[in-house]
Amino acid sequence: MSPFTQQSADYLLLDSGAAFSGTSVHSGQADSMTKVLDQYDLVSYDLENANHKILVIDEFIDQELMVEQKDKIKAFLDRGNIVFFAGHLFREWIPGASMFVPKTVTSYLDYVVTILDHPIFDGVKSEDITYNRGVAGFFSRGHHPMPEGAEVLLELPGGVPITYIDRTSTRGTILLHAGRNLLKSRETGNSSGRIREQLYKWLIEEHAAIRMREVRA
Amino acid sequence: MRKIAVLYSGSAHQHRSFTDPRFAPYIVDLIYLPRMTEYDLDAYDVLIVPSQLHQGQVTAHNKRLHDFLAQGKTIVALGAQNQSWFPAHNWEARPVNFWWWREKDARSGLELHQPDHDLFRYITLEDATWHYHGVFFPDGDVETLIKLENDGAILYIDKVNTPGTLIMTTLDPEYHYGSYFMPATERFLNGFIPWLATGTL
Numbered sequence: 001m002s003p004f005t006q007q008s009a010d011y012l013l014l015d016s017g018a019a020f021s022g023t024s025v026h027s028g029q030a031d032s033m034t035k036v037l038d039q040y041d042l043v044s045y046d047l048e049n050a051n052h053k054i055l056v057i058d059e060f061i062d063q064e065l066m067v068e069q070k071d072k073i074k075a076f077l078d079r080g081n082i083v084f085f086a087g088h089l090f091r092e093w094i095p096g097a098s099m100f101v102p103k104t105v106t107s108y109l110d111y112v113v114t115i116l117d118h119p120i121f122d123g124v125k126s127e128d129i130t131y132n133r134g135v136a137g138f139f140s141r142g143h144h145p146m147p148e149g150a151e152v153l154l155e156l157p158g159g160v161p162i163t164y165i166d167r168t169s170t171r172g173t174i175l176l177h178a179g180r181n182l183l184k185s186r187e188t189g190n191s192s193g194r195i196r197e198q199l200y201k202w203l204i205e206e207h208a209a210i211r212m213r214e215v216r217a
Numbered sequence: 218m219r220k221i222a223v224l225y226s227g228s229a230h231q232h233r234s235f236t237d238p239r240f241a242p243y244i245v246d247l248i249y250l251p252r253m254t255e256y257d258l259d260a261y262d263v264l265i266v267p268s269q270l271h272q273g274q275v276t277a278h279n280k281r282l283h284d285f286l287a288q289g290k291t292i293v294a295l296g297a298q299n300q301s302w303f304p305a306h307n308w309e310a311r312p313v314n315f316w317w318w319r320e321k322d323a324r325s326g327l328e329l330h331q332p333d334h335d336l337f338r339y340i341t342l343e344d345a346t347w348h349y350h351g352v353f354f355p356d357g358d359v360e361t362l363i364k365l366e367n368d369g370a371i372l373y374i375d376k377v378n379t380p381g382t383l384i385m386t387t388l389d390p391e392y393h394y395g396s397y398f399m400p401a402t403e404r405f406l407n408g409f410i411p412w413l414a415t416g417t418l
Binding site for chain 2: 003016061062066102132133135141203
């Protein structure tokens, strides 16, 4: 067995360096599965020869930078890896993805989340992610129109897909969520607390499944 | 009209807030922080320093911000000040209460300290009222415009601690408006940005 190195961490998490990355990036216990990389260091980082399986990018990312790095992102996916982006896209750097569309809100009911059957959200109740101490709107306030063939996981009223999986735009898998980084969600004491661990588990299983997909192809 | 530029780290909420058609006419340039050295700051009168910039890059360019103030110009700093980029603000964090308005006999605790100030021809106290992340206890004879009852300042203007004008607020309207969250932040920016352009600072 080779000794653990940061280059072999399963997760690569880009750090925007913003004040709020204290919670969106660094919260929770020290995590040996994750390498945290300053976003501007991605430019010189040898992503191809590192063994990361999952690239995690949150709402504070510099999307002007990501446009410049889009070939690197696509190549990472085409090597059979996963990109998980949580935020609002306003530049084109995720294959197949469209720009964020804010929801027109006339009532708090416009924020009610419908959970479709998927292991990431198994056992999670709609009200536990829709409301935070009785207030709706923290979770998601819009969506990215889905590429053809994508699988929707969560919706806002009117069939608006706020979270989807795209296995067709690249040889890897894209998980796109129009909200916060679900791997760093705060402990809430209700069923929404299940998401974090279930997402970690799903990401690793999905990565293995991509390899199987390649073999079958 | 004063020439306003905004430091910009390429994040979605900054892009939305500062390219919104209602605010963009007041903003001459978004200064992309990784390429800050390519911009001539002499072209601007007011520089907005938003709350969620790449902190290491702001620190690296801090001398340029102070040179800007040294020319008698204006810097507006939004949000918490965990770093010592600007002098004499004496920031202290406070627990954030997103839910104060849901509580019985809800009071935000915010109050106007100088109700006759020109800013309040552009915004009301209500427009500046949402949660806050902390308060300032600024040194010297600064003008505190909004404060927290029995506590520090939420928004003040400092013309004494640098040769320029430093407008400091613990509020982060550009983050919430740009994230499509919290209606008061939109009303705040609707008044605050025109005030920066044409009001009496």
